[in-house]
Amino acid sequence: MLAGKRILLIIGGGIAAFKSLDLIRRLREQSVEVTPVLTKAAEEFVTPLSVSALAARKVYRDLFDLTDEAEMGHIELSRAADLVVVAPATADLMAKMACGHANDLASTLLMATDKPVLIAPAMNVRMWEHPATQRNLDVLTADGVTCVGPDEGNMACGEFGPGRMSEPSAIIDGIRAMFADGPLKGRHILVTSGPTHEPIDPVRYIANRSSGAQGTAIADALARLGARVTFVTGPAEVANPTGAQIVSVTTASEMLDAVQGALPADAAVFAAAVADWHVTSASDQKIKKGTDGLPHLTFAENDDILATVAQMKAGRPDLVVGFAAETQNVIENAKSKRLRKGCDWIVANDVSPGTGIMGGSENAVTLICEDDTEDWPRASKSDVAARLAQKISEALDK
Template sequence: MLAGKRILLIIGGGIAAYKTLELIRLVQKAGGMVTPVLTRAGAEFVTPLSVGALAKSKVHAALFDLTAEAEMGHIELSRSADLLVVAPATADLLAKMAGGRAEDLASTLLLATDKRVLVAPAMNVRMWQHPATQRNLATLRGDGVLVVGPDEGEMACGEYGPGRMAEPAVILEAIAAALGGGPLAGRHVIVTSGPTHEPIDPVRYIANRSSGAQGTALAAALRDLGARVTFVTGPASVPPPGGVGVVRVETAREMAAAVAAALPADAAVMAAAVADWRVANASGQKLKKDGSGKAPALEFAENPDILATVSKGPQRPRLVVGFAAETTDVVAHATAKRARKGCDWIVANDVSPGTGIMGGAENAVTLISEAGAEEWLRMGKDEVARKLAARIAEALR
């Protein structure tokens, strides 16, 4: 499964470090080679002797190693591996990575690499749930860092909740997916995201409250499963993820053209909140008050229906997923929309002002398909994205 693959394993300082000994064994059994890097804190939990004996390799620990650094060892280590794995990835290591710090060998390697990075977080439940950790994780996901776990369970400290490092066998599967491209390897997926801005004049425009967070999370989740993602985004308030092909647009017509240009594709996920209407008589100059007290008369024209066009077009992807942001009768409206547009699935949600979903960090969706309506519990938009991406991978399999 990992024949000939080289894994640079960075072992952080947490009680879960003992699991990395089993991980080394599993990687080797799968045909891979492990070069271990032991942080100062990691050495408090596992010894260089045990790690080196199992890895059958020198254990690297010091940034200022005169022999290694004479040959720019930190550069060579970070570039010669096929994948960097951080396990356990402590809150401190995640913070260093997110901040781009390079103050020891581990953080320097992570900053100097041009290879993919997989982290297996492990920490106390309170540390995991802290906004700072979640911000750091969101930054890392946006940079293209892969994440496996953490699991939920009893902690060494006696508390219960999310924060346990994923089991070595699960980390091995994530390593194999990262190196082999994952279940969506070789697949092309188009993702639309964000709002569109329909100009009234060169200064003003009509828009909606979409932040683009859900579409961005979906693009990252599909990328992490190995897909080649074309990310067509309107002027969102969140940055696009790394590792995807980004096409920036402003208007619905520009988005329709960008989607058409990106076809063919295996799947299309239309998460953008596209404006239904545009101003037909948009002014080329800023509209000014004329002292009459009368507002300018705006004429509206219907924008292209991107979802219906893709669903019914000659280059229809195998799977087409639409989104429905509703404020009343969510399931009924979304079910009717699926039939009307001709798509396979509709991801529906209630965006009433009291929900805090549009522009917020969480989502509560109902997946509408030929099989009916499946309600998902409210969860973070990243979690929704990973769950939907897994479903897409299963459908394309």
């Protein structure tokens, strides 16, 4: 799939830049033509000589190279590739991209390109979680930039958390997904995943026991079939899918806003375990134990995201798929839910504690359609996702 593809690789400044050398090597092994661009900061971590040797091509570093600029080199560089990859994408580079700055070669190339862009963020956990970085990420994903990672783990600075650049193999998976030429090419599919967290106070919340594994597997499977996937996820335990546009949310209200913002779509798969209720007056300070007895919490129902989209009068996706996680009367409850919500399909599963499905690596589902019911054998969540993605592809073809 990747042989003969041309990638413009922009290497940002950070300790993760050393991974870009392995990324270049792996891409070259698959006969990918890699044109490397180094930022000034990146040269503090990797040398132009090592990058050039691995890429077997000239390394570009300076916007004002007279020979190249006489031929409008930055314009040619930005458009000659099939894909632009930024790895590592530092907080500074992401900010420049989101705000449209163009004051060096890397940022100018990103502004001038008319090709798809994939970023692999890498930074300190506090920088990643900073509201400014998250705002910039939202802007970039809304602009169509695909994000791979970051991963969670120990960092060079000694802290632990999200911010590690994804491994080269994961970045290549993301690149491969962007070049996928399957039956869903040209289709836009929305997938929701993970739980939502409804705050009680700054340290407590209401949530469902969802890892997000099934939603991530579905998004991966759809991307492999060539779909452009928008992945709206709550605070999941698993890594985000590769090759999808990631929109991270926390509450059900935020998820609904993100879903509506992602439409229109050809199909929508609502795999998220959205909390049914929220506390009407969440405290902005930690609720302390005291002599006044237990705190009194007042609840209200969250908006029904699945029903909202399934019952849209205009702009409804051609196929709307819901999930029904049940502990009793699974099929009957799921059939009732499909009719009540107005969706086309319901994927029903038994999540009773003894099944090990909620938070586990396997699933056993029943696909309920208007005129058919299919019992699928227990399998890995990846296999369930692949089968569902194929069914979605066949349905959209009709």
